[in-house]
Amino acid sequence: MLLLLASNISAQIQDPVSFKTELKTINDTEAEIRFTASIDKGWHVYSVNLPSGGPISATFNVEKIEGAKLIGKLTPLSKEIEKFDKVFEMKLRYFEHSATFSQKIKITGSSYKIKGYLEYGACDDESCLPPTEVPFNFQGKGSTKAVAEAAKDEETSSKTLKEEPVTALAVDTLAIAKTDSVASTDTVAKSDYWKPVISELQSFGGSTDHKNLSWIYIFVTGFLGGLLALFTPCVWPIIPMTVSFFLKRAKDKKKGIRDAILYGVSIVVIYLTLGIAVTLIFGASALNALSTNAIFNILFFLMLVVFAASFFGAFEITLPSSWSTKVDSKAESTSGLLSIFLMAFTLTLVSFSCTGPIIGFLLVQVSTSGSIVAPAIGMLGFAIALALPFTLFALFPSWLKSMPRSGGWMNQVKVVLGFLELAFALKFFSVADLAYGWRLLDRETFLALWIVIFALLGLYLLGKIRFPHDDEDTKTSVPAFFMALVSLAFAVYMIPGLWGAPLKAVSAFAPPMKTQDFNLYTKEVHAKFDDFDAGMEYARQQGKPVMIDFTGYGCVNCRKMELAVWIDSKVSSIIENDYVLISLYVDDKKPLPSPITVTENGTERTLRTIGDKWSYLQRIKFGSNAQPFYVLLDNEGKPLNKSYAYDEDIEKYVEFLQKGLDNYKK
Missing domain, CATH: 3.40.30.10 (Glutaredoxin)
Structure with a gap:
């Protein structure tokens, strides 16, 4: 029974941080108490002197001190990670993997004693630990020099903090004071x-914990991005041309299918390499800091606005034509697997004006998730979706006849993506706005802009707004009508938020409710x-x-x-x-x-x-x-x-x- 109880306790008690405490002598009159922490992966320990109203700061607490006095305050020696937290609306500083704190003391007597504790707070992405104490108790002999210097000092007598009396109680007899407002007629002690009810609690089953599905979410996001890229004018017309080329140049159908499959695999390898490169360039810690770094979020905001303008038809973001020309000529002069790979690389270069903004938006999103493998997983999903039709149409050539013909609808796809990128750009500007305290994008301002953006998207899909590359005589299709219906309904849904409605559907994107100037919601x-x-x-x-x-x-x-x-x-x-x-x-x-x-x-x-x-x-x-x-x-x-x-x-x-x-x- 005791073993079962112990196993149940250890199943839920978390101990992600372990501290080592030591006293190091600096010279004859000074020493330092050093706290060194080992922090489990995914957890972080908060630094010192965080703003009020935030999480627990690391603090040095003295219970008793004789023959010594403190020099300065508790000082972190490890490199801090600093980021803005949207929930607390403040910049927070913390440590990952390891942390070191130091408190210097001056020895003023022939002997010294110092007793106390370090208090710290620790959190991961789902939970936080209560304030935790790291006790210390050091004593030793002071040198003659320390005594001499202390005698010259006006404040020779160090202040002794007397330990308050405590009441020792066993776990099962812990006495808690009654509250005056509650009658004390209870017969239950x-x-x-x-x-303890640990075993009874465990009999109901394990705790209902949040499961981290972020990798699946990132892959699905990348896959959907790849599907959207397929329907752009830079990619869709290329599909039948490429598949027909492989089937016709091959001596037999099997070789044509094999080449088309290798072509699709090459696309996956290229984009997966791009995702891995992003991780290697930025590094894990940098990717984790991107999510709330104000400067990066301003850059992301500007980047997405530029991408949106490109999709609206203001200009095209293209790579130098010489790049695709050289790669294409190289593909023609080679054969085998290298030729197929170079053809896939040519596709990525030629289609960049359409896929570039989608890839850019995807990389911004997944990079700010803080996961080191997120860019690679996102690009894997994107590449599989992009490569899938080349392989399927090679396996089933008859499907090519049923493909929708190229036309103005593909430009509609680009413009819709432009509206979405413009909406998400505001999310990144909001993070920077909160970090610097500009108050330019309070919650109601953010919602007002989103209401306008999605209302305009609905009007565009109904043919009431035209952009440079749109056909003048294009009629509203049935899919476009239903998309317009959803977009306009979403705009109407957000209107009550201007007066404080919670709007759960956008709570992950909008600024905190605290930034709302006019709030009628009190529930x-x-x-x-x-x-x-x-x-x-x-x-x-x-x-x-x-x-x-x-x-x-x-x-x-x-x-x-x-x-x-x-x-x-x-x-x-x-x-x-x-x-x-x-x-x-x-x-x-x-x-x-x-x-x-x-x-x-x-x-x-x-x-x-x-x-x-x-x-x-x-x-x-x-x-x-x-x-x-x-x-x-x-x-x-x-x-x-x-x-x-x-x-x-x-x-x-x-x-x-x-x-x-x-x-x-x-």
């Missing part, structure tokens, strides 16, 4: 509320309690189940869940009407009335703040230490369903809440 879910025992007591009196929300002021994904999931009418109705919601902030820095010493896994820990207490509760009762973390309890503190982590699927969240209610009624 407080320790029962805090009793937000608020916790009834921020104290565990008071909330449990109230729920018992009201005969309602409890929803515990382990959260943090510095938890990005906690805010995402509240904005994307909790405001849903079904979710908010269940939480507000059927549950007692208790939100426990694990990074709440308000001090406890007096520190509490607990023994956890054989190690003595001191709980100093309210956040420490709630973090401890999450670990010992539920065997977890990451946020967001949601758990449903009955009036005795026993789980009603499996826990829930970061997953913005509303239907899953409703199912999670409803199953807890059903089990409570049973």
Whole structure:
């Protein structure tokens, strides 16, 4: 049973950061306390002195110091990564893979003692850890020189921080003060509320975690980009010509099919090489920083605007004609696989005026995802879609007769892509606008521009607007009509957002709700309690189940869940009407009335703040230490369903809440 309990705890307790602490002597009178961290892949540790309202900064805390004094403040020695965070609306600095902090001290006595702890915060893409302490306790002998220098100093007597008295308690007898507003007639002991329920929680199954499907998403995005490129005037007319060439020049049909397949494989190799080259040129860390780097986002904005203008017909982005001429002549003078590869390379050069803006947009999107392999995966999807028809038409030549003929509809495809690139360009400008605080693109301004863009797109598809390369007498086709209907409906859908409507469909692109100057939307879910025992007591009196929300002021994904999931009418109705919601902030820095010493896994820990207490509760009762973390309890503190982590699927969240209610009624 103990082994099972231990395995359940280790299954959810995350320990992505390990610190090594050492005292290094600088000279006879100075030394430094150095903290060196090893950080698991995908996690990061925040640096020092972050702005207020942001995540947990690394801080140096002294509990007792004798015969020494601090010199300066805690200093990071590792190279920081700095980026703008849209959720916190501020620049954040953090470390990946490893981090080193240093605090210098001056020795002022014949002997010295210093005891305290380093506190830090750590997050990955889905969850954050509560503020974590790295304790230290050093002592030693001071030199004669140190004593002499200290005697000359006016401030010789170092200030000693006396350790506050603490109350030692075992895990199962941790006493929590009652809240005055709640009656104390409960027959259930407080320790029962805090009793571990890890095995009971695990019996419901594993936590509902968010699954990372980013690679699949990137591949599908690239594939769709390749399909769009097929229908442009630079690619579509080339397909039948190329397939016919391979079939006619071959002595037999099998060789023609083989050459066409090799031609398609060559296209995949060329574009895949391009994606790998982007990764090698920029590097993994640079790609990760692109997503919120203001300068890069301004460049991306300008790039997409230029691409959009090109698709509208203002000009064509083409490579030097001499490049394609040389490659084409080389292909004719060679044979075999090299000839086929050079022909595929000629296609990429000739079609660049149409495929270039699509590839540029795709690379911008996937590069800012932060994944080192994203450009290669995106280009693989793009290339497979682009190469697929050459292979299929070679295998089934009769299909060539059913291909739609080239015409004005292909230019319509380009213009539609131009509108979409113009819309997405605003997303990148928004990041830079938030970083510099220009306030040029607040949420309502962004939405107003998107409303206009998609309304104009709808009018274009209906033939009310014409661009230079459009046919004057082209009638509105049935597909164009339905696309116009969708575009205009989307524009109308966004109009309420000007007055504060959430608009979940565009929440990933639009600036934060905080930038909205005029907001009539007030439907937000608020916790009834921020104290565990008071909330449990109230729920018992009201005969309602409890929803515990382990959260943090510095938890990005906690805010995402509240904005994307909790405001849903079904979710908010269940939480507000059927549950007692208790939100426990694990990074709440308000001090406890007096520190509490607990023994956890054989190690003595001191709980100093309210956040420490709630973090401890999450670990010992539920065997977890990451946020967001949601758990449903009955009036005795026993789980009603499996826990829930970061997953913005509303239907899953409703199912999670409803199953807890059903089990409570049973």
